[in-house]
Amino acid sequence: MKTDISVRIVFFTVALASIAILFMIMVFLFMEGLPIFKRVTLFEFMFGKYWYPTSSPPDFGIFPLILASIAVTLVSAMISVPLGVMTAIYLAELAHKRVAEIIKPIVELLAALPSVVIGFFGMVVVAPFLQNAFGVSTGLNLFNAALMLSFMSVPTICSLSEDAIYSVPTALKEGSLALGATHWETLLRVILPASISGISMAIILGMSRAIGETMVVLMVAGGAAMIPTSLMDPVRPMPASIAAEMAEASFRGDHYHALFATGIVLFLFTLMFNIVADQIAHKYRQTGEASL
Amino acid sequence: MRKLEWMAGFVSMAMIFSAGLAVAGNISINGSTTVLPIAQKVAEAYMKEHPDVAISISGGGSGNGIKALIDKTTDIANSSRTIKPEEAQQAKAKGANPVELIVAYDCIVPIVHPDNPLKDITLDQLKALYKGEIKNWKEIGGANKPIVIISRDTSSGTYEVWEEKVMKKERVFPGALLQASNGAIVQAVSKNPNAIGYIGLGYAEKTVKLISVNGIVGSKETTLNKTFPISRPLYMYTPALPAGDVKSFMDYVISDKGQKLIEAEGFIPLK
Numbered sequence: 001m002k003t004d005i006s007v008r009i010v011f012f013t014v015a016l017a018s019i020a021i022l023f024m025i026m027v028f029l030f031m032e033g034l035p036i037f038k039r040v041t042l043f044e045f046m047f048g049k050y051w052y053p054t055s056s057p058p059d060f061g062i063f064p065l066i067l068a069s070i071a072v073t074l075v076s077a078m079i080s081v082p083l084g085v086m087t088a089i090y091l092a093e094l095a096h097k098r099v100a101e102i103i104k105p106i107v108e109l110l111a112a113l114p115s116v117v118i119g120f121f122g123m124v125v126v127a128p129f130l131q132n133a134f135g136v137s138t139g140l141n142l143f144n145a146a147l148m149l150s151f152m153s154v155p156t157i158c159s160l161s162e163d164a165i166y167s168v169p170t171a172l173k174e175g176s177l178a179l180g181a182t183h184w185e186t187l188l189r190v191i192l193p194a195s196i197s198g199i200s201m202a203i204i205l206g207m208s209r210a211i212g213e214t215m216v217v218l219m220v221a222g223g224a225a226m227i228p229t230s231l232m233d234p235v236r237p238m239p240a241s242i243a244a245e246m247a248e249a250s251f252r253g254d255h256y257h258a259l260f261a262t263g264i265v266l267f268l269f270t271l272m273f274n275i276v277a278d279q280i281a282h283k284y285r286q287t288g289e290a291s292l
Numbered sequence: 293m294r295k296l297e298w299m300a301g302f303v304s305m306a307m308i309f310s311a312g313l314a315v316a317g318n319i320s321i322n323g324s325t326t327v328l329p330i331a332q333k334v335a336e337a338y339m340k341e342h343p344d345v346a347i348s349i350s351g352g353g354s355g356n357g358i359k360a361l362i363d364k365t366t367d368i369a370n371s372s373r374t375i376k377p378e379e380a381q382q383a384k385a386k387g388a389n390p391v392e393l394i395v396a397y398d399c400i401v402p403i404v405h406p407d408n409p410l411k412d413i414t415l416d417q418l419k420a421l422y423k424g425e426i427k428n429w430k431e432i433g434g435a436n437k438p439i440v441i442i443s444r445d446t447s448s449g450t451y452e453v454w455e456e457k458v459m460k461k462e463r464v465f466p467g468a469l470l471q472a473s474n475g476a477i478v479q480a481v482s483k484n485p486n487a488i489g490y491i492g493l494g495y496a497e498k499t500v501k502l503i504s505v506n507g508i509v510g511s512k513e514t515t516l517n518k519t520f521p522i523s524r525p526l527y528m529y530t531p532a533l534p535a536g537d538v539k540s541f542m543d544y545v546i547s548d549k550g551q552k553l554i555e556a557e558g559f560i561p562l563k
Contacts, residue, residue: 223470
C-alpha cells in the first residue's frame with residue numbers, strides 16, 4: 001500500500017514536471033514575443049508585406065513568411081497525403097504479408113533520416129535537377145521545400161493511417177464481403193469510412209510536422225521574404241526566418257522580440273492543427289461495430 | 293550517510309565559489325556582432341593560456357558597445373566603424389579618452405558560378421542588382437538568363453558590410469534569396485549558373501568564381517592598401533590606454549597567434 005502511494009507520487013511529479021516545463025516555455029515565448037507590439041500593431045505585424053528587421057527604420061511585417069509557411073505545408077500535403085494514405089492502404093489491405101514486411105520498415109526508415117540530411121539532398125541533388133529539367137532560375141524554392149517536407153511527413157501519415165485501417169473491426173469487413181461486396185467495394189465503402197477519423201488525424205499530424213520543420217526549409221526554400229506567385233518562387237517560411245536570424249539578433253532588441261512573436265504565430269498554427277486533430281479523433285471515433 | 297552527501301555538496305559548492313573569487317581579472321567586452329566571433333575565438337584561446345582571467349563577451353552592435361564604453365560598463369568595445377565625433381565628445385565629458393586599435397579587416401567579395409563569363413562588376417551595378425533593378429545577365433553583358441540574387445540574413449556582419457558599402461543603406465529587394473552562412477552561399481552559388489552571391493574572402497572556394505569590383509580583385513593586399521571597395525577595418529576601443537589584463541589581452545589579439553585565429557574565422561589579418 002505504501003509503495004503504491006509513493007509510486008503514484010513519483011509518477012505524478014514526473015508528469016507534472018514535464019507539463020510545468022512546457023508551460024514555462026510557453027510563458028517565456030509570450031514574454032519575449034509580446035513586447036514587439038509596443039513598436040508595431042498586431043495588424044501591421046501579421047499583414048505587413050515587408051520584413052526588414054535591421055534596416056532603419058525597420059519593417060516588421062511577417063505576412064510573406066506566414067503565406068510561405070502555409071503554401072509550403074499545403075503543397076507538401078498535396079504530395080504526401082496521396083502517397084502516405086495509398087501506401088497505408090496497400091500495406092494494410094492489399095500487400096502480401098512478405099512484401100509488407102519489407103516495405104514497412106523502409107517507409108519507417110524515412111522517418112529516421114535526419115532533417116539536415118534531407119535538406120542537404122534537396123540542396124545538392126534536387127535543386128540543380130529542378131534548374132536543369134524545368135529551366136527555373138533557382139532550384140531552391142517552394143516546390144523543392146514542399147517535396148523535401150513531404151518525405152518527412154509520409155512516414156507519419158503512412159504509419160498512423162495504417163494503424164487506423166488495421167483497427168477497423170474484422171467483423172465489418174467480413175460482413176461486407178459476406179453480403180457479396182467485392183474486395184474493392186469493401187475497401188472503398190466500408191474500411192475507408194470506418195477509419196477516416198484515424199486517417200484524418202494522421203494527415204493533420206503529418207502537416208503539423210511539416211509546418212514546424214526548420215532545417216529543411218532553411219536549406220532549400222530559398223529564403224526570399226516575398227509573397228510567392230508561382231510554385232518555383234523562393235520563399236521564406238517562419239521557422240527558417242527564426243533560425244537564420246536569431247543567432248545574431250541583438251538580445252531583447254526589437255528584432256529579437258519580433259522573432260519570438262513569429263514563434264508565437266507558429267506555435268498558434270501547430271496548436272490549431274493539434275486541436276483539430278484531437279477534435280476529429282473524438283468526434284468521428286469508430287466505437288464498436290454498430291456505429292458506421 | 294545522507295549527512296555525508298550534504299557535506300560533500302557544501303564543500304564542492306564552496307570550492308566552486310572560492311574558485312570564482314580567486315580569478316584575478318575580469319574583462320568585459322561588448323559591441324559589434326561582426327567582431328564578436330573574433331573576440332570569442334581569441335578570448336577562448338587567451339583564457340586557456342591565462343586561467344586566472346575571465347572574459348565575458350556580449351554583442352549588441354557597434355553603437356551599443358561604444359555607449360557601454362562611454363558609460364564605463366565595458367572594458368573593451370568592439371566596433372565595425374570608427375567612433376563618431378559626438379560619441380568621442382560624450383566620452384570626454386565622462387572622463388574617458390577612447391583609444392582605437394584595428395584588430396582585423398573585413399573583405400566581402402561577390403561570387404558567381406564558374407561557368408559565368410562575368411569577370412568584373414561595378415559597385416553601381418552591384419547595387420542595382422541587389423535592389424532588383426537589373427534582372428537579366430544580358431543587361432550587364434552576360435547571357436540572356438535571369439539573375440538569381442543571393443544575400444545573407446540581415447543580422448549577419450557580412451550583410452552589414454554589404455548594406456554599408458554596396459547598398460549605401462538602401463534595402464536589398466525582397467526577392468533576394470537568403471542563406472544563413474557564408475558556406476551556404478558558396479554551396480548555393482556553386483549549384484546555380486545564374487546566381488550571384490557575396491562572402492567573406494576567407495570562405496572562397498574553387499567551386500565558385502570571385503568577381504573583381506571596379507576592376508580591383510578582392511585580396512589581402514587590396515584590402516590592406518584600402519583599394520578594394522567592399523572592405524573595412526574592425527576595431528576594439530578601450531576607455532583609456534589599455535593596462536593590466538586588458539593590455540595583455542589586446543596584445544594577444546594582434547599577436548601572431550591571435551591573428552592566425554582571426555584568419556581562420558574568415559577575416560583578413562593585419563599582416
